[in-house]
Amino acid sequence: MSRTERAVIVWKPQPRQLEFMRRPEPEALYGGAAGGGKSDALLIEALRQVHIPHYRALILRKTYPQLSDLVDKSQMYYRRAFPEAQYNATSHVWVFPSGAKIWFGSMQYTKDRTNYQGKAYDFIGFDELTHFEWDEYSYMMSRNRPTGPGTRVYMRATTNPGGIGHGWVKARFITPAPPGTPIVETVTVRLPDGTDQQMERARVFIPSSVFDNPALLANDPGYLASLASLPEAEKQALLYGSWDSFSGQVFTEWRNDPAHYQDQRWTHVIAPFAIPKHWPIWRGYDFGFSKPFSVGWYAVDEEGRLYRIKELYGCTGRPNEGLRIDPVEQAKRIREAEQNDPLLRGRVIHGVADPAIFDESRGESIAAMMERSPHFLRWQPGDHTRLAGKMQFHYRLRFAPDGRPMLQVFSSCKHFIRTLPNLVYDESNVEDIDTRQEDHIYDECRYVLMEHPISPPEASAAPPRPDDPLELHRQARFYRI
Secondary structure, rough: OOOHHOOOOOOOOOOOHHHHHHHOEEEEEEEOOOOOHHHHHHHHOOOOOOOOOOEEEEEEEEOOOOHHHHHHHHHHHHHHHHHOOOOOOOEEEHHHHHHOOEEEOOOHHHHHHHOOOOEEEEEEEEEEEOOHHHHHHHHHHOOOOOOOOOOOOEEEEEOOOOOOHHHHHHHHHHOOOOOOOOEEEEEEEOOOOOOEEEEEEEEEEEEHHHHHHHHHHHHOOOHHHHHOOOOOHHHHHHOOOOOOOOOOOOOOOOOHHHHHOOOOOOOEEEOOOOOOOOEEEEEEEEOOOOOEEEEEEEEEEOOOOEEEEEEEEEEOOOOOOOOOHHHHHHHHHHHHHHHHOOOOOOEEEEEEEEEEHHOOOOOOHHHHHHHHOOOOOOEEOOOHHHHHHHHHHHHHHOOOEEEOOEEEEEEEOOOHHHHHHHHHHHOOOOOEEEEOOOOHHHHHHHHHHHOOOOOOOOOOOOOOOOOOOOOHHHHHHHEEE
16 A cells, blocks of 8 residues: 555544543543543544444533534544534534434533433443533433444543532542442342342543643643642642542542541541540431431530541432431431440430421421431421531631641541532532532531531641642653753
């Protein structure tokens, strides 16, 4: 073949993009930091089966205006790779010579998912997955099915940390396993004959950053400096791909440093210890049925410091999904938790709860049901003032000059540790958190904090962080030179 007859290379993956595109799992997430070539990899991945006439693919962003950059890139790549392909700007769909189609779609509101009801896509790609809620992503899993014989059925997503979906994305792809390690979930399927069959579904996270994109750094050397100049939270997320620090994070004071669990300084998470008998115990409660209910037990020391010593979180294990058990059953489980725990058994416990459980407008209140049950659980209504409660969180999470905050959490309180750092601000009510998140533990704790309000403490320096990876990168380049 002569040089002029050789195929033109329209796009070539960089090593980390190639690693992502080679994954066999039904679900894969790519990204973390900015500049890793996430959108390019997603667009090209959608082309993998366009030689099959009945192939159908869908690439999603939260809103249509956000799709413009993806559509522009597709015009560049798709037309060069398939000169006969046609793009319909009205329907937002590419039609390829074989008859295969790739749609660009959006889902601005959760209710918009019904726009895809009854449809099937062999490939579904989410760009900026943390902009989506779990209900939206999980619904589209049901739309990911074969449109005919011979197609591969799978989902791919890209994202940076932060956004309304940060918590569930982190819990699903980041926390369960190291990057590149398959996360295998076992599910039970009840067959028509009544027998149960165990099945497995795998997913994986492939991290990327600007350091994995030498072409970008060569074309725009200043981009690295731009990322390094961002405010600390954005810098940690977009330059280094940190899932513990990101734009929009409410409680930037939060620190979880295992190295300090024992000495209890410069960390909010500490090792459990025996609670002195004279310390008062409080119990906070946020009711939930289809959403999780949350109960937290708190001890108060002589200085007024609060310790979250135990929790009971009524969730199924799926993001923000409740157990659907009634108030009496919840009361039973709360009492059992107290009777079975040596730290709580026999103690006087003060209960404070969401004032909504005292509502009698539709019949007997939830509080009354719990009180008249055999478990006799009594509550007092909590102070539901949202912004004042949020400020109490900020005050208590600040570190004093000696490194001690006024709120600390036992390391056994896994759901508090998981959900609180992931809370983000509401885009409309910018001083309050976004209530679409898994905020039940936050609410329950807020009622307890409002029973023990404190004044703003003396400001102190933030706890020390590890060596700056950017500085290590600079040093590596210096020594290579």
